Amino acid sequence: MAVTGAVLVLFLIAHMLGNLKIFLGADSFNHYAEWLRTVGSPALPNRTVLTITEIVLVVCVVLHMWAAVSLARRAAKARPVKYAAKRKSQANGYATHTMRYGGVIIVLFVIWHLLDMTFGTVNPEGGDATPYARMIAGFQPDRWWVALFYLVAMVMVGFHLRHGLWSAFQTLGLTRRPRVRSTLQTTAVAVSAVLVIGFVSAPVCILIGVVK
Amino acid sequence: MNLTLKIWRQNGSSDKGRMVTYRVDDVSPDMSFLEMLDVLNERLILEGDDPVAFDHDCREGICGMCGMVINGVAHGEQKLTTTCQLHMRHFKDGDTITIEPWRAAAFPVVKDLVVDRSAFDRIIQAGGFVSVPTGSAPEAHSVPVPKADADAAFDAATCIGCGACVAACPNGSASLFTAAKITHLSLLPQGQPERESRARAMVEQMDAEGFGGCTNTGECTAVCPKGIPFDTIARMNADYLKAASK
Numbered sequence: 026m027a028v029t030g031a032v033l034v035l036f037l038i039a040h041m042l043g044n045l046k047i048f049l050g051a052d053s054f055n056h057y058a059e060w061l062r063t064v065g066s067p068a069l070p071n072r073t074v075l076t077i078t079e080i081v082l083v084v085c086v087v088l089h090m091w092a093a094v095s096l097a098r099r100a101a102k103a104r105p106v107k108y109a110a111k112r113k114s115q116a117n118g119y120a121t122h123t124m125r126y127g128g129v130i131i132v133l134f135v136i137w138h139l140l141d142m143t144f145g146t147v148n149p150e151g152g153d154a155t156p157y158a159r160m161i162a163g164f165q166p167d168r169w170w171v172a173l174f175y176l177v178a179m180v181m182v183g184f185h186l187r188h189g190l191w192s193a194f195q196t197l198g199l200t201r202r203p204r205v206r207s208t209l210q211t212t213a214v215a216v217s218a219v220l221v222i223g224f225v226s227a228p229v230c231i232l233i234g235v236v237k
Numbered sequence: 238m239n240l241t242l243k244i245w246r247q248n249g250s251s252d253k254g255r256m257v258t259y260r261v262d263d264v265s266p267d268m269s270f271l272e273m274l275d276v277l278n279e280r281l282i283l284e285g286d287d288p289v290a291f292d293h294d295c296r297e298g299i300c301g302m303c304g305m306v307i308n309g310v311a312h313g314e315q316k317l318t319t320t321c322q323l324h325m326r327h328f329k330d331g332d333t334i335t336i337e338p339w340r341a342a343a344f345p346v347v348k349d350l351v352v353d354r355s356a357f358d359r360i361i362q363a364g365g366f367v368s369v370p371t372g373s374a375p376e377a378h379s380v381p382v383p384k385a386d387a388d389a390a391f392d393a394a395t396c397i398g399c400g401a402c403v404a405a406c407p408n409g410s411a412s413l414f415t416a417a418k419i420t421h422l423s424l425l426p427q428g429q430p431e432r433e434s435r436a437r438a439m440v441e442q443m444d445a446e447g448f449g450g451c452t453n454t455g456e457c458t459a460v461c462p463k464g465i466p467f468d469t470i471a472r473m474n475a476d477y478l479k480a481a482s483k
Contacts, residue, residue, distance in 0.1 A: 026452075095450075096408065096449070096450045096452060099408065099449045099450050100407065100408035100409060100410075100449040100450070102342060102447065102449070103341060103342050103343065103408060103409030103410070103447060103448055103449035104340050104341055104342065104409040104449070105342050106254075106340050107340065108306060108309060108337055108340055109243070109245070109256055109335060109337060110306070110308050110309035110335035110337065111309055112309040112310070112405075113309055113310060113314075114456065115310060115314075115405065115456055115459035115460050116454060116455035116456045116458075116459040117459075118454055118455055118456075121452075121453075121454045121455070122407075122454070124452065188453070191453075192452070192453040194471075195453045195467075195470065195471050195474070196451075196453065196474055197474065197475075197478065198471050198472065198473075198474035198475025198476070198477075198478055199471065199475070200468060200471040201468050201471045201472050201475060202468065203466065203467075203468055206467065206468060206471070
């Protein structure tokens with residue numbers, strides 16, 4: 026859970042920074058997308074780095090989900106008789122209790138997102154358009170529900186990271202001092218907030234017409 | 238105060254069990270929660286009914302015998318308090334209180350609110366000790382212990398093994414208990430020789446008992462009557478990872 030999650034967080038940071046290129050204009054954004062495919066060339070064939078990244082990400086997502094499912098199954102087996110009284114969280118950890126259903130929402134989002142932006146199947150411009158055109162077309166006001174879905178999914182990602190980021194350090198045994206843990210928890214909130222704002226900024230700016 | 242109690246009644250491990258509603262009148266706010274149950278039980282005995290079975294011993298919050306889930310919270314909502322030290326002044330006249338046993342596959346119900354916590358004993362047996370030759374006590378100053386380590390070890394050692402951590406954990410994990418027992422030995426010089434084998438044996442026993450896995454929700458430490466720190470789980474994980482990587 027911790028190791029695969031860490032890889033996925035690194036990817037999210039890179040992805041968020043890449044997305045921000047939309048604010049530098051169509052050329053910059055399309056050129057960046059092109060660069061992702063040709064990085065390392067001519068020493069490496071095109072798409073080498075991209076393909077390796079894709080494989081690592083798929084492996085991480087599968088292992089992350091496998092770990093989550095086995096933990097959930099162990100939890101169900103460990104408490105066969107449920108409590109009659111509704112249990113109130115005593116740890117004030119709202120984000121912590123969104124991890125399982127939030128993860129499912131994120132997976133559904135990733136599937137839609139790939140069909141929308143990578144393959145162009147559900148994108149109005151289709152898969153042959155430039156990445157910039159696909160992005161702009163994807164978040165037009167008449168498709169406001171797409172932007173809304175992105176927004177909800179990104180908030181879920183934020184909650185997921187708010188718990189997941191510091192939790193990974195705890196799982197790996199790196200939070201043995203209370204001060205380290207509280208610093209990490211604060212950092213987790215900050216990093217999650219920056220990522221959510223970074224990811225949400227592009228769809229929102231396109232939706233309200235700031236980026237055309 | 239007049240209260241309505243909804244109590245889990247289960248006549249032995251093979252019984253299915255059910256919630257039964259009782260009324261208890263004239264409860265003094267100065268009573269402890271267990272004294273309030275004593276009042277109910279005295280009445281049940283006089284009426285020829287079966288009294289509600291619950292575990293208790295010292296009634297001063299240090300033995301770890303008592304424990305029940307009160308309105309969905311292990312030991313009730315009062316922080317850092319065992320059920321026996323919870324007083325009725327924290328409730329209001331006319332309240333309805335739901336009382337259930339710890340719910341965990343590894344803690345089978347013996348009767349009503351009494352659960353069998355032998356699983357904890359077996360975790361201790363797996364490695365929660367220091368193998369030292371017996372004999373007269375050594376000179377205390379011969380092995381210096383840094384103050385910070387001594388304090389942290391003592392904090393962990395205050396665990397009374399009541400099982401509230403398991404009851405509160407959404408995953409039914411016994412990580413806080415096991416981590417407390419591992420930590421109070423692993424921070425002291427006497428615990429070093431067996432540090433890694435201890436962590437490994439105790440974690441494996443914990444898993445074998447059918448407890449769930451830890452997802453760092455923090456519910457355990459929030460209900461712990463002794464306030465066992467969350468960091469102990471990180472220490473357990475660190476010792477276990479070190480042992481497992483060899």
